[in-house]
Amino acid sequence: MKTVDEHLADILGRIEPLPPLELQLLEADGCILAEDVTSATDLPAWDNSAMDGYAVRREDVLAATEDVPVELPVVGDVPAGSSQAYRVQPGQCVRIMTGAPLPAGADAVVPVEWTDRGVATVAIRKPPTEGQHIRRRGDDVSAGDVVATAGTRLGPTHIMLMAAVGRARVVVRPRPRVVVISTGTELVEPGAPTGPGQISDANGPGLTAAAREAGAIVYRVGIVPDDPTTLLDAIEDQLVRADLVITTGGVSAGAYDVVKEVLGRLGTVAFEQVAMQPGKPQGFGTIGPDGTPIFTLPGNPVSAYVSFEVFVRPAIRRMLGIEPVHRPQLPAACTAALTSREGVRQFLRGRLRMLDGRLAVEPVGGPGSHLVASLARSDALIVVPEDVTQVPAGGTVTVLSFGTLPHGDAEADGTGRDG
Numbered sequence: 001m002k003t004v005d006e007h008l009a010d011i012l013g014r015i016e017p018l019p020p021l022e023l024q025l026l027e028a029d030g031c032i033l034a035e036d037v038t039s040a041t042d043l044p045a046w047d048n049s050a051m052d053g054y055a056v057r058r059e060d061v062l063a064a065t066e067d068v069p070v071e072l073p074v075v076g077d078v079p080a081g082s083s084q085a086y087r088v089q090p091g092q093c094v095r096i097m098t099g100a101p102l103p104a105g106a107d108a109v110v111p112v113e114w115t116d117r118g119v120a121t122v123a124i125r126k127p128p129t130e131g132q133h134i135r136r137r138g139d140d141v142s143a144g145d146v147v148a149t150a151g152t153r154l155g156p157t158h159i160m161l162m163a164a165v166g167r168a169r170v171v172v173r174p175r176p177r178v179v180v181i182s183t184g185t186e187l188v189e190p191g192a193p194t195g196p197g198q199i200s201d202a203n204g205p206g207l208t209a210a211a212r213e214a215g216a217i218v219y220r221v222g223i224v225p226d227d228p229t230t231l232l233d234a235i236e237d238q239l240v241r242a243d244l245v246i247t248t249g250g251v252s253a254g255a256y257d258v259v260k261e262v263l264g265r266l267g268t269v270a271f272e273q274v275a276m277q278p279g280k281p282q283g284f285g286t287i288g289p290d291g292t293p294i295f296t297l298p299g300n301p302v303s304a305y306v307s308f309e310v311f312v313r314p315a316i317r318r319m320l321g322i323e324p325v326h327r328p329q330l331p332a333a334c335t336a337a338l339t340s341r342e343g344v345r346q347f348l349r350g351r352l353r354m355l356d357g358r359l360a361v362e363p364v365g366g367p368g369s370h371l372v373a374s375l376a377r378s379d380a381l382i383v384v385p386e387d388v389t390q391v392p393a394g395g396t397v398t399v400l401s402f403g404t405l406p407h408g409d410a411e412a413d414g415t416g417r418d419g
């Protein structure tokens with residue numbers, strides 16, 4: 001049998017980051033920038049007011065006090081967005097709103113709270129300091145500045161900055177388009193009535209959500225029965241919009257294991273047994289004219305989810321150009337004794353918490369690969385290596401966290417989640 005590490009190395013050796021593409025700013029959220037973005041403008045683009053108030057020549061109001069305010073005529077009114085060019089002559093002022101362009105001649109803004117809020121004339125009770133409440137042109141960004149460098153993973157703050165400098169499109173590594181196909185004649189859509197022998201498709205929705213969480217754009221294809229022609233047609237139909245295909249079911253040794261039968265014939269997808277539990281039967285390869293990668297995951301829901309975490313998620317992250325591709329693996333104290341089969345890497349479900357200031361993991365449910373309820377109660381996989389057959393209660397294990405880490409906090413030592 002192949003080891004988990006060998007299988008993962010084979011997969012990652014054949015997955016490349018997607019070629020860069022120019023996308024609308026919002027479509028690029030979460031993607032890796034593939035260019036240095038340079039600002040074409042200064043930010044702010046002109047001197048402007050930081051407060052609602054009055055633009056003044058400071059020397060005119062130096063004598064202002066609470067008891068003896070200085071009165072000035074208000075010769076104009078500039079709201080934000082005003083394009084009117086005002087000039088403040090000696091002995092005058094202009095009413096101004098936050099963000100509005102500073103009139104020529106003014107060298108300070110008196111906030112409205114220091115005045116009687118006059119419209120024709122205003123009484124000012126306190127002198128401003130030099131340049132008070134003026135935001136200078138270019139004090140944030142100068143034209144020509146690089147505002148985001150290639151390699152940055154774009155998030156809301158980068159999107160905000162690029163929008164502020166007027167960029168509508170950026171070149172990024174796009175999100176991979178992932179097609180998820182559930183195979184199995186026994187499957188029905190969740191919500192549809194189940195007849196004798198029928199079950200709801202759990203893998204399709206579950207893996208769609210998982211691939212989306214990993215950063216992909218996901219198309220979930222309806223259920224495909226265990227029929228070779230229907231399956232081949234369904235896969236071929238999807239190839240036009242897929243950067244990666246995931247199927248579940250039909251890869252073990254049964255009489256109706258049609259995925260293996262159909263794709264095995266093509267010769268480009270290898271079906272192998274990997275020394276892990278769950279997730280032993282795995283298929284990976286490429287199909288179609290563009291050599292689209294395909295993962296054929298086992299049908300048991302927990303096997304499918306664990307296989308996704310261990311093999312598919314890193315591949316999606318590689319396509320996105322995101323490093324590291326793996327979730328962090330953290331040491332944790334295991335609250336109960338465990339046993340595992342020699343020669344097999346076991347991925348058990350666990351729930352993380354802090355115990356005496358240390359990260360601890362409590363095993364949840366048994367090892368059965370049909371136990372979706374305990375999978376949903378867990379937030380980590382407990383990874384028992386191939387050469388370990390016993391873990392005593394309180395022993396240290398490695399956990400792969402796929403939820404939010406408990407408070408307390410494991411990130412302090414630099415081993416926290418990467419999100």
Ligand SMILES: Nc1nc2c(c(=O)[nH]1)N[C@H]1C(S)=C(S)[C@@H](COP(=O)(O)OP(=O)(O)OC[C@H]3O[C@@H](n4cnc5c(N)ncnc54)[C@H](O)[C@@H]3O)O[C@H]1N2
Pocket residue numbers: 182183184186187199200201202203204248249250251252253254257278279280281297298299300301303369
């Ligand atoms: N004789 C052998 N039998 C099995 C072996 C083996 O080596 N020899 N391996 C077992 C292991 S391990 C696994 S894992 C499964 C993998 O089976 P398949 O990938 O062929 O999947 P199916 O047979 O189609 O289904 C298995 C199981 O999962 C349920 N299932 C399938 N798809 C879904 C879905 N979309 N949503 C919910 N549940 C699903 C299906 O009904 C079966 O109960 O094979 C073992 N057998």
Ligand code: MOO
Pocket residue numbers: 276277278279280281298300303369
């Ligand atoms: O290896 Mo299977 O994936 O145990 O259920």
